Every structure is written in structure tokens, then in C-alpha cells.
Amino acid sequence: MLIREATAGDWPVIWPFLRAIVAAGETYTYPRDLDEATAREMWMLTAPGRTVVAVDESGTVLGTAKMNPNHMGAAAHIAGASFMVDPQCGGRGVGRALGEYVLAWARAEGYRAMQFNAVVETNTGAVALWESLGFRIMTTLPEGFLHPTKGYVGLHIMYRQL
């Protein structure tokens, strides 16, 4: 698996699985009917942010991550990141590889911490992954997320210093 900067040519491959993940409405706070132009603008970042893809040996895109400052000004040393893994490529360590990548990127860029603003508590696979990468659940906003089948569930704020 290789992680490289995302290019314009990757977007048509990212969009179908990103759209499916967003439309499912179980893990992200994006509008479920997110349109492609808005999605592209939100996902394909330029400096100081960055967007990457994880590809296999044949060049197939398996997943993507974006990373960016999470705050401005006197808190601009806290980074943020978001991840989308093609559901057809689950269980292959793509999320972990992308997570390790964004932590290395943030350290190299001089960030002092990384914060995830909204991790849905029922997304237990993601929570366990981020904990294994050193993130802590700092708090859980009660009833912060309206899950399509489980109703109101908590929204974790996760954080780790670098």
C-alpha cells in the first residue's frame, strides 16, 4: 500500500465511496444528500491542508484522508483530519495506514496535537482504531449525533498530543 497526494484525477474514484459513506449517515456529520461539488471542495484540500489517497500495488484507490488546521490563531497548532475508506476495501489496514500517515504529517508540519471533533460513538471500529493510535476520548457530547437507526447517540471528541 502506498499513500500519496490526491490529484484531480482521483476524485472520480473517491466520490462514489465517499458519497455512499455520507449517504448512509452513520459516521459523518456531513449532510446525507451532499452534492458532488460541495463534497469535492470540502475534501480536496490545498495548503495548509492536504488530501491523500491510499492505493494498492496496482494503483487502485482504497481510501483517502484529509488533514488541516483544526483551529485558527492561537490554537492553530492543533490539527484535524478525516478519513474515508472504500467499504469494499475494509479489513486491510487502510484506515490505520492513513491514520499513521496523518500523524506523521502533523508532526512534520509542526502541529502539537490532533483533534477529531466528531467521532460517532457507535462507530466503534473507528474509535478503537484511533485509541490504538494514541487518541483519547476527551469527552462525549450526549445525544450529539442523530443516527438513522439508533436515534440520538453520543459524539466523541478525540485528541492526542504529538
Next chain:
Amino acid sequence: MLIREATAGDWPVIWPFLRAIVAAGETYTYPRDLDEATAREMWMLTAPGRTVVAVDESGTVLGTAKMNPNHMGAAAHIAGASFMVDPQCGGRGVGRALGEYVLAWARAEGYRAMQFNAVVETNTGAVALWESLGFRIMTTLPEGFLHPTKGYVGLHIMYRQL
């Protein structure tokens, strides 16, 4: 004291004290050299957000608040808000009046909670005010804010359900 919707004509009165508060760099995560056009765009919100001013009996602007969704999609029921009180008008209950206003607004708009993303822990007056209005410190991001004289201090995330 009256709280009313902010108009374009209020901006020239808001900008000097907003600029001074931001330039001091002690309480907000905005860039300290925030330019006027960016400040105006960030502060003077339109629907679904709203910006108000608190004025005294003679119509003088004492402070201002903006309120808005804090998340999108399945977490869009969490509101956010920010406050600026003219330092020359401190101690007159302006912050409290604006806080009570935004809570009433959020309830009326159907929000289920309000979240403050970044309350500097050394801003003890604000922390005490929000606690008195029912907010709780959910967590403190360690070293989340670089204070100009105190160095790295914590950044509270405060929350209350409505």
C-alpha cells in the same frame, strides 16, 4: 439594555472593539492580525446564523453575539455562539444578557444543545459566566491555546443541552 439584530450600520461600531479583543490574543482563536473584511464576513452572519447587538437606552452598542449551527448533518441540532463585549462596557451584565439571548434563540430554532468549541481556560470570567448559564466544561484540551503572556494553556469545550 435591548438586544436586536445587527445591521450593516452597526459594523463600524463593532469593529474597533472586536479588533482590540482579537488583537490582544488572550481569549479568541482568531488570527490576531485579522483584517476587517474577513472579520466582517465571519461575524455578520445571515440565516441559518444570526448576529445581534446589545444596545443601551441611548442606542449605543455595548456588545455583540453571533449564533449558528456548530455542526452539519446529523449533528446540526448542536448550536454554537461567540460573544464580544466592548471592554469599556464590562461589568454591566452585557455578556450575560447576550448569553441568555442566544440560549433562547437556540431553543426557539429547535436546537437541542449548544457547544462552545474553544473557551480559553484563563478567561475565567467567561468560564464562570457560561457555567452560571448551565454550561459544563466537558473537557480541556491540554496546551490547546498559546496565550501571549502565559504560554500554552488549556482550551475548554463547553456544552449544555437545551
